[in-house]
Amino acid sequence: MISAHFPDLPPLLEIERNQSLSLINTHFSIDTPVPLLPSQVEVGAMHCRPAKPLPKDLESWLAGAGPAGVIYFSLGSVTRGETMPPEYRQAFLEAFRRLPQLVLWKYEGELEGVSDNVRISSWLPQQDVLAHDSVKVFISHGGLLSLQESIFHATPLLVLPIFSEQPKNAMFVENSGLGRMLVWEELTADSIVDALTDIITKPKYKENVARMSASLSDQLTTPQERAVFWPRVRDPPPKGAPQLRCPAAQLSWVQFLMLDVVGLLLVALLLLVFILRRLVRAVCVIIFGGRAKKKKE
Known part of the structure; x- marks a missing residue:
C-alpha cells in the first residue's frame, strides 16, 4: 500500500536497515521501561504544554x-x-x-x-x-x-x-x-x-496520576529539545548517522536468529545422545551378558 503512493520508495526492509534515528512517542515514566539503543530517542508527550488562559x-x-x-x-x-x-x-x-x-x-x-x-x-x-x-x-x-x-x-x-x-x-x-x-x-x-x-x-x-505527572516532568531535557537535537547528529545525506546504527541491523536472518549456533548445539546434542546410547548398550552387555553366561554354566 505504501509503495502504491510512493513508487520510488525503497523496500521497507532496506529503509529499516538504513535508518539512523527513531523518535519514539513514549517515555519510561508512562510506559514499561525497556533498554534502548542510542538511535532510539524517547520524545513522549512532546506535544504537551502548560495551560493557556481559557475563554472568559x-x-x-x-x-x-x-x-x-x-x-x-x-x-x-x-x-x-x-x-x-x-x-x-x-x-x-x-x-x-x-x-x-x-x-x-x-x-x-x-x-x-x-x-x-x-x-x-x-x-x-x-x-x-x-x-x-x-x-x-x-x-x-x-x-x-x-x-x-x-x-x-x-x-x-x-x-x-x-x-x-x-x-x-x-x-x-x-x-x-x-x-x-x-x-x-x-x-x-x-x-x-x-x-x-x-x-x-x-x-x-x-495521587497516582499526580505522581506519574511529576515523573514525566522530571527530565533533564524536554522532549521538544531532544526531537530538535538528535536529527542534527548526522552527516550530510545520504550518509545519515551511521555511528548511531546498531550492527545487528546488517545481520542476515541466519545470523540474526543464530541458526549456525543452534545447528552446532543440535549436532553436539545428537553426538552426546549417540555416545550415551553406546555406553549404556556396552554396560548392559557387560552386566546382563555376564549373568547369562553364569546361568548357562
Whole structure:
C-alpha cells in the first residue's frame, strides 16, 4: 500500500536497515521501561504544554462548578459524538443527570435531552481544560495523545476504548491506578455513575496520576529539545548517522536468529545422545551378558 503512493520508495526492509534515528512517542515514566539503543530517542508527550488562559465564558463556567467540580468528556478528533449509538448516548445523558458535577462534553451536532449541568461544544482546548483545577476526571477513548495529556496535567481518567491501541492504554490506566476502564458493550447509566463517583471520591486516583505527572516532568531535557537535537547528529545525506546504527541491523536472518549456533548445539546434542546410547548398550552387555553366561554354566 505504501509503495502504491510512493513508487520510488525503497523496500521497507532496506529503509529499516538504513535508518539512523527513531523518535519514539513514549517515555519510561508512562510506559514499561525497556533498554534502548542510542538511535532510539524517547520524545513522549512532546506535544504537551502548560495551560493557556481559557475563554472568559468557559473559565467562568468551570470556576462556578464549586466543590463538586467538572467532568470533561471527549472521544477525540476521529470519533464524532453524533455517531455514538443511541443506547450509549442515552446512558450518558441519564448518568450525567444523576451526578452533582458539571459536565463539559465535546459533542458534534445537536443533542436533545441534555440536563442543565451539561455544556455541549463541538471543539474545546483540551489541554487548557484538563489543567483547570475544577476538572476532576476526564472521560476519554484512551488515545495515546489524550492519555499523555491527561497524565501531563495530572487528571484521572475514565477510559472507554474503541479501537487500535486504546484497549491497551485503558488497561494501563486501570493497572496503574490512574482511573477506571469501562467496556462499551456493558455500558449502563449505573456503571458510568459508579465509575465516576469512585474516581472523584477516592483520592488514590488523583495521587497516582499526580505522581506519574511529576515523573514525566522530571527530565533533564524536554522532549521538544531532544526531537530538535538528535536529527542534527548526522552527516550530510545520504550518509545519515551511521555511528548511531546498531550492527545487528546488517545481520542476515541466519545470523540474526543464530541458526549456525543452534545447528552446532543440535549436532553436539545428537553426538552426546549417540555416545550415551553406546555406553549404556556396552554396560548392559557387560552386566546382563555376564549373568547369562553364569546361568548357562
